[in-house]
Amino acid sequence: MKLLIPATLALVAVASSVDAQKYCGRDDFKVVGDYTVYNILWGEDNDKTGGQCTEVTGSTSSSVSWKTSFNWAGDNWPVKSYANAALKFQPKQVSAIKSIPTSMEYTYTYDGHIIANVAYDLFTSSSESGEVENELMVWLAALGGPWPLTDSGKPIKTVNIGGVDFDLFQGMNKKVKVFSYVAKKTAYKFSADLKKFFNELPTNNTLPQTQYLWGYS
Structure with missing residues (x-):
């Protein structure tokens, strides 16, 4: 689910707990089963003082949950970031x-x-x-x-x-x-x-x- 500059957001599922750890780097990600949960600070250069962190909070064999928090300023319309969970499939x-x-x-x-x-x-x-x-x-x-x-x-x-x-x-x-x-x-x-x-x-x-x-x- 691609999230364009998401607010503090969690995709909720009936999920087992995982080792919660925030990651805040531009290209940081965490692999959970068939999902890869990305942080992706694609346009962070538009706001040198801003930032975003993502944390995987749970998973099952067919779902994943996470939360993302950010603080951005800069110009209104350029995309700063998009946390997302990508599904691996054939x-x-x-x-x-x-x-x-x-x-x-x-x-x-x-x-x-x-x-x-x-x-x-x-x-x-x-x-x-x-x-x-x-x-x-x-x-x-x-x-x-x-x-x-x-x-x-x-x-x-x-x-x-x-x-x-x-x-x-x-x-x-x-x-x-x-x-x-x-x-x-x-x-x-x-x-x-x-x-x-x-x-x-x-x-x-x-x-x-x-x-x-x-x-x-």
């Missing part, structure tokens, strides 16, 4: 994927002003190990007014998945085509089949079913 063509079941629950607290999102991030390519060609994001929260990439400035479709209403935007990040489903209202708990987000892409603005899904965070 790449598959989208057409061969029957379902991608998921559940997420999180909380956040903050003082002052925040600009952040809470999202799933999935990447596809024309080969199992090729460069990213398409990105599909599912935003459960847009805190403080972050905006998805969009060519038109308006949604191209509205859908309801997992009991949540989403607006779909499409834009480009250099050569990567980005689809962003943005929840109309913040969803603190979410359970759904992420494959449905692929299925709901418009026929005239979609990604090839022959693409390989190889990244999921």
